[in-house]
Amino acid sequence: MSLGRNADSVTGRPAPGRVEDVRRGNLVRVLAAMVQARTDPNFRPTRADLASRTGLTKASVSSLVAELVDAGLVAESGATREGERGRPGVGLELNTRRGVVGMEINVDYISAGLLDLGGTLRIHRTLESGNRGQTPESVMALLAGIVGDVAAEASAAGILILGGGLAVPGLVDSSSGTVASAPNLHWRGVELQLDRLLPAAPFGTVLHNEANCAALAELWYGHGLDFRDYLFVSGEVGVGGGLVIGSELFAGPQGQAGEVGHMVVEPSGPACSCGGHGCLETFAGQEAIFSEAGIPPGTASVRLARLGELLASGDAAAISAVARAGRYLGIAAASTARLMNLSAVVLGGHFTPMGPWLRPALQRSLAEYAPGIVGDARVEISELGQSAALLGAAGSSLRAVLAAPFSLTPAS
Numbered sequence: 295m296s297l298g299r300n301a302d303s304v305t306g307r308p309a310p311g312r313v314e315d316v317r318r319g320n321l322v323r324v325l326a327a328m329v330q331a332r333t334d335p336n337f338r339p340t341r342a343d344l345a346s347r348t349g350l351t352k353a354s355v356s357s358l359v360a361e362l363v364d365a366g367l368v369a370e371s372g373a374t375r376e377g378e379r380g381r382p383g384v385g386l387e388l389n390t391r392r393g394v395v396g397m398e399i400n401v402d403y404i405s406a407g408l409l410d411l412g413g414t415l416r417i418h419r420t421l422e423s424g425n426r427g428q429t430p431e432s433v434m435a436l437l438a439g440i441v442g443d444v445a446a447e448a449s450a451a452g453i454l455i456l457g458g459g460l461a462v463p464g465l466v467d468s469s470s471g472t473v474a475s476a477p478n479l480h481w482r483g484v485e486l487q488l489d490r491l492l493p494a495a496p497f498g499t500v501l502h503n504e505a506n507c508a509a510l511a512e513l514w515y516g517h518g519l520d521f522r523d524y525l526f527v528s529g530e531v532g533v534g535g536g537l538v539i540g541s542e543l544f545a546g547p548q549g550q551a552g553e554v555g556h557m558v559v560e561p562s563g564p565a566c567s568c569g570g571h572g573c574l575e576t577f578a579g580q581e582a583i584f585s586e587a588g589i590p591p592g593t594a595s596v597r598l599a600r601l602g603e604l605l606a607s608g609d610a611a612a613i614s615a616v617a618r619a620g621r622y623l624g625i626a627a628a629s630t631a632r633l634m635n636l637s638a639v640v641l642g643g644h645f646t647p648m649g650p651w652l653r654p655a656l657q658r659s660l661a662e663y664a665p666g667i668v669g670d671a672r673v674e675i676s677e678l679g680q681s682a683a684l685l686g687a688a689g690s691s692l693r694a695v696l697a698a699p700f701s702l703t704p705a706s
């Protein structure tokens with residue numbers, strides 16, 4: 295019988311490297327069991343609960359929990375409850391005095407927020423900023439400013455920051471921290487100075503695509519609780535998309551799958567920021583909707599508010615502009631649903647406030663172009679609002695911490 299390449303061939307015992315792998319794997323298992331236990335907000339697992347959930351011995355769990363407490367990832371909540379044999383145990387929770395920072399650069403604002411390890415968004419700052427055509431250096435300097443404010447507020451609350459995630463509306467290479475292309479910011483091939491944002495955080499800052507982050511936030515904090523497979527479409531200046539399959543983001547070989555905004559929905563349609571034409575974005579992006587509705591130029595927040603007023607007052611041009619966006623969204627969603635075997639669509643970003651006017655046209659398109667594939671009850675509107683991308687970026691960072699707790703514990 296082979297003992298595997300890490301076993302000592304003389305003693306037959308696992309070699310030290312293998313022991314370390316097992317310890318690391320068990321630390322992750324204990325944390326995963328704690329995350330699962332969190333579905334009931336009042337439940338605090340004890341060491342005995344974690345032993346039965348993980349299948350590890352109580353002695354192993356006690357030693358692993360001690361390491362996680364020393365590393366600051368787990369805290370004893372002080373509350374006691376009846377253990378399996380009627381003995382009281384000490385409740386445990388993910389340490390809410392540790393957190394991660396979610397950050398977002400969008401076309402007309404930047405934002406930063408702190409998510410504690412328990413999954414609560416504790417601090418959230420947004421700054422309106424016209425970033426289109428600004429240099430990456432100047433936008434990153436602004437972002438560093440509000441991240442510094444969030445870090446100071448976290449520090450005053452006794453929360454230590456472990457890492458962060460930054461969402462940008464464009465194609466990104468996370469491994470090099472490079473924005474390959476963000477047409478609506480006019481950035482191309484830009485390497486961002488991510489290490490300047492949270493210089494003291496052990497997990498650093500990781501770059502993500504904004505729509506993928508919003509799709510993940512929906513999975514973790516929104517409609518992903520109901521759906522396992524869906525297309526997420528986010529309305530911003532552009533139109534972003536994310537594919538969630540089997541409760542996982544399908545990002546494609548280079549992280550660029552789900553770019554539904556540049557799916558061609560009208561071959562003879564208008565020119566698009568990507569260089570092509572007839573893309574979904576040219577019908578469902580903000581500029582397309584505002585100009586079709588006859589809303590004069592201005593800041594996005596003012597124009598969105600005006601659109602909301604017009605829709606509420608029954609203005610025919612506004613209603614028709616949003617219905618047209620919904621019709622093309624439905625065409626793109628119908629093709630995507632067929633291609634990827636999906637049965638649900640979740641709309642977010644600026645589509646959320648337009649939902650009541652957008653949804654009927656979208657449902658008609660789905661019924662016309664993909665009958666019986668995505669039923670009316672499987673078109674949902676996100677309720678996460680403008681914090682979705684930030685929550686997804688922070689959530690990715692939170693998961694990175696929970697997947698590698700051993701980077702904070704001394705090797706045994």
Ligand SMILES: [Zn+2]
Pocket residue numbers: 555556557566567568569570571573575
């Ligand atoms: Zn395009």
